[in-house]
Amino acid sequence: MEETTDMNRELMLDGNATAGVLFELFGVEMTAAPIECATCGNEGEIGELLAFTQGPGIVLRCLKCENVVLRIVQTPDAVYLDARGAVYLCLARSAS
Ligand SMILES: [Zn+2]
Numbered sequence: 001m002e003e004t005t006d007m008n009r010e011l012m013l014d015g016n017a018t019a020g021v022l023f024e025l026f027g028v029e030m031t032a033a034p035i036e037c038a039t040c041g042n043e044g045e046i047g048e049l050l051a052f053t054q055g056p057g058i059v060l061r062c063l064k065c066e067n068v069v070l071r072i073v074q075t076p077d078a079v080y081l082d083a084r085g086a087v088y089l090c091l092a093r094s095a096s
Helices: 015-026
Strands: 012-014 034-037 043-045 050-052 058-061 068-075 078-082 086-089
Touching: 012 015, 015 050, 015 058, 015 068, 034 068, 068 086
Parallel strands: none
Antiparallel strands: 012 050, 034 043, 034 086, 050 058, 058 068, 068 078
16 A cells, blocks of 8 residues: 555545535636645646545645645635635636
8 A cells, every 4th residue: 555645535526526616605617727736836727636525624635745725614604715725726707
């Protein structure tokens, strides 16, 4: 076994699985939104991130280095977005 991470891969989804929640939060389609990992500099799309949705929130991890890029926790009256693992997150403006 080379895997020594504490991640439970049985529970792993890809970022597209979180598309519905992200759309609800941001009001735009997010899976194709560009994002850069602050840890390894890998650039990709949100839909390519490794998603873990079984915990108390949604955790999106970098495909390459597996560090947490985005964390979303929803409470009854607020949504917490922890984006410290991302250099940037690019949201397209919806055409009007
Ligand atoms: Zn990374």
